[in-house]
Amino acid sequence: MHAWNFRTPVLIAFGEGKAARIGALVKGRTSGKVLLVTGPVLLRTGVVEPVLQSLRKAGVPFALYAETSGEPTSRHADEALALFRREDCAALVACGGGGPMDLAKAVSLLHANNGNPRDYARKDASPRPGPPIFALPTTAGSGSEVSGNTIIIDAASQEKLLIGSPTLVPEAAILDPLLTLSMPPSLTAATGMDALTHAIESRVSRKATEMTIPLSLRAAARLVRFLPLAWERPDDAEARRECLLGALEAGLAFANSSVALVHGMARPLGAKFGVPHGLSNAMLLKTVTAFSLSGDPHGYAQLARAMGGDAAGCDDMAAALLPPLLDDLAARLKIPRLRERVGREELDAQCETMVREALASGSPANNPREAGPEDIARLYREAW
Ligand SMILES: [Fe+2]
Numbered sequence: 001m002h003a004w005n006f007r008t009p010v011l012i013a014f015g016e017g018k019a020a021r022i023g024a025l026v027k028g029r030t031s032g033k034v035l036l037v038t039g040p041v042l043l044r045t046g047v048v049e050p051v052l053q054s055l056r057k058a059g060v061p062f063a064l065y066a067e068t069s070g071e072p073t074s075r076h077a078d079e080a081l082a083l084f085r086r087e088d089c090a091a092l093v094a095c096g097g098g099g100p101m102d103l104a105k106a107v108s109l110l111h112a113n114n115g116n117p118r119d120y121a122r123k124d125a126s127p128r129p130g131p132p133i134f135a136l137p138t139t140a141g142s143g144s145e146v147s148g149n150t151i152i153i154d155a156a157s158q159e160k161l162l163i164g165s166p167t168l169v170p171e172a173a174i175l176d177p178l179l180t181l182s183m184p185p186s187l188t189a190a191t192g193m194d195a196l197t198h199a200i201e202s203r204v205s206r207k208a209t210e211m212t213i214p215l216s217l218r219a220a221a222r223l224v225r226f227l228p229l230a231w232e233r234p235d236d237a238e239a240r241r242e243c244l245l246g247a248l249e250a251g252l253a254f255a256n257s258s259v260a261l262v263h264g265m266a267r268p269l270g271a272k273f274g275v276p277h278g279l280s281n282a283m284l285l286k287t288v289t290a291f292s293l294s295g296d297p298h299g300y301a302q303l304a305r306a307m308g309g310d311a312a313g314c315d316d317m318a319a320a321l322l323p324p325l326l327d328d329l330a331a332r333l334k335i336p337r338l339r340e341r342v343g344r345e346e347l348d349a350q351c352e353t354m355v356r357e358a359l360a361s362g363s364p365a366n367n368p369r370e371a372g373p374e375d376i377a378r379l380y381r382e383a384w
Pocket of ligand 1: 142194195198263277281
């Protein structure tokens with residue numbers, strides 16, 4: 001196996017009540033004002049309240065940016081950056097799903113380096129470190145709290161730009177299962193399937209390492225068991241805790257080994273048709289997995305066994321259990337088909353551009369089975 005690096009935040013704190021201690025944590029690690037980045041629904045429904053209270057109690061001055069609902073664009077990044085500078089902030093606290101955490105990373109990046117997100121969506125970009133980020137996820141999905149990746153939609157072209165740099169790994173990831181309790185079942189399903197996709201893709205990625213493989217397998221086992229329970233009973237504390245832990249394990253795994261073809265193909269679906277990130281992965285996962293099995297039968301067999309497949313036979317037989325297992329899970333979680341969100345004519349019209357953007361993101365190059373433009377176009381239509 002090849003040599004590797006394994007990067008994490010300086011601190012990962014996990015457990016019920018951790019969000020209520022964010023104020024003291026921030027105060028001990030920075031001085032000055034912070035910009036709290038969150039979403040309007042989280043603010044309105046009070047999910048972010050423990051964070052607000054904790055910052056006030058600790059006497060940490062803060063400004064608030066809560067304008068991103070869903071996935072952030074370069075316009076959001078410009079607005080939040082202007083606020084960060086106007087308020088003379090020194091650090092960022094991001095509380096939300098992948099969107100607010102990704103946005104906080106963009107602000108940190110642009111504050112230290114100037115320019116536009118597009119300038120840093122290249123492999124050879126090596127940005128300077130920016131102000132520290134304290135990340136509190138409210139979904140059990142994106143893994144953004146431990147990764148150096150951010151996805152920003154270019155407001156002009158609607159392309160999803162993937163920026164990856166070690167300098168974007170948050171200073172601290174604070175995971176409090178209580179913040180995830182109010183997720184409705186559809187969000188639990190979409191974000192949980194995103195986490196499961198991280199677990200699967202990180203296991204079979206060409207960049208998988210000795211450090212990431214056990215995390216990928218543990219995450220897959222945990223998520224397949226507890227995701228349906230959290231979906232059925234949103235206030236099941238144990239299921240919420242296990243799903244958040246599974247999403248963290250999967251996040252650490254893919255942050256250090258990369259995702260692959262499913263993610264590469266999912267991003268253009270989000271950018272062109274507004275399909276949320278988790279859902280677009282969920283809609284493609286089974287089809288792309290079935291295509292990719294032959295590239296790494298052992299890796300997929302390990303996943304199938306971890307996920308409870310009755311897999312005593314050889315690797316090929318065990319790996320073949322995975323697509324039906326994923327079908328069952330998607331049915332239990334009521335994941336819609338792609339055709340329920342995107343018309344066939346629209347899909348055909350955008351297919352060529354989506355194939356180009358999927359390949360340009362670099363993620364498909366990590367897939368265990370190589371996929372050319374024609375394969376990718378066929379897989380979009382098959383998943384439809
Ligand atoms: Fe993802």
